[in-house]
Amino acid sequence: MWYFRTLRKRRIIEFIGLSIFLLFFFGPLLNLVLLAFSGKWEHPDKWPSTWSLEWWSYVLQDESILRAMGLSFLIASLVTLISLIICLPAAYAFARISFPLRRFFLFSFLLTNAFPKMGLYVAIAVLFYQFNLMNTFTGIILIHLINTLMFMTWIPSAAFENVHRSQEESARDAGASPLRVFWHITLPMAKPGIIVASVFTFLNSLDEAEGTFLVGIPDFQTMPVIMYTIIADYPSTAGAVFSVILTLPTIILLMAARKFVGADSFADGLRMK
Numbered sequence: 001m002w003y004f005r006t007l008r009k010r011r012i013i014e015f016i017g018l019s020i021f022l023l024f025f026f027g028p029l030l031n032l033v034l035l036a037f038s039g040k041w042e043h044p045d046k047w048p049s050t051w052s053l054e055w056w057s058y059v060l061q062d063e064s065i066l067r068a069m070g071l072s073f074l075i076a077s078l079v080t081l082i083s084l085i086i087c088l089p090a091a092y093a094f095a096r097i098s099f100p101l102r103r104f105f106l107f108s109f110l111l112t113n114a115f116p117k118m119g120l121y122v123a124i125a126v127l128f129y130q131f132n133l134m135n136t137f138t139g140i141i142l143i144h145l146i147n148t149l150m151f152m153t154w155i156p157s158a159a160f161e162n163v164h165r166s167q168e169e170s171a172r173d174a175g176a177s178p179l180r181v182f183w184h185i186t187l188p189m190a191k192p193g194i195i196v197a198s199v200f201t202f203l204n205s206l207d208e209a210e211g212t213f214l215v216g217i218p219d220f221q222t223m224p225v226i227m228y229t230i231i232a233d234y235p236s237t238a239g240a241v242f243s244v245i246l247t248l249p250t251i252i253l254l255m256a257a258r259k260f261v262g263a264d265s266f267a268d269g270l271r272m273k
Contacts, residue, residue, distance in 0.1 A: 029247070035240035055238045059245070065226060069245070072222040075212075076205040079144040083201050086145075087152035088194070092182075094153065095160035106157065109150045120146075121211045128215060135219055143211035148201040155200070159193020160186065199253050206249060 039052030133139035163186050171181045209224035227242045
């Protein structure tokens, strides 16, 4: 009897803890969705008094906003592709080759995310002015790449480390060339970690605002950049609509990655030995 009472108390505590977590995590998202579809919502009303799609029509019919959306997805796709080409060889080298200061160089990729972004961007802007990269598409791609180096190096490196060398050696013993072993053995087994890194890279580039604003204004405006203007010049409902549009790709990509990769593969891709 004592055991069942203890088990019941534990389940009640777990239920309360889970409820608090769900409220903390999904509460702001629910509030955002309600605000995006509200016509009139004033304090102290708990729910919108009227519902409307007015600001959805405004956002989806504005050509400048549609161009910003297209530019954001184009930049995020290119940054992800370039990051894969540049960082995968480096990640494989960190995972498979022992060389002096290996850990130091691997840790150095963290430095771009260890300091306030705006201070880093201002320092980079000085160099960009010298090389005529300000207000250019190339400059925006480069500023986005700086933020993705850590994801595309650390996570694939951990994924490559989790591929057992014995499997590669077995393929080599069977007569496979090093390139064939990498393409047919190592790369497929490290694919979950690479997918995780690609998703994080894409979403990080899609949400990048400060660097894009500093380097790309006035000719290049992405969704996060133009969102600042909407929030400042229009009611909060318009900002909520744009926030939902920015959030949807994140949810869709994470759900897709979760479906095709799985929780265990996510953990393997994030594990660094």
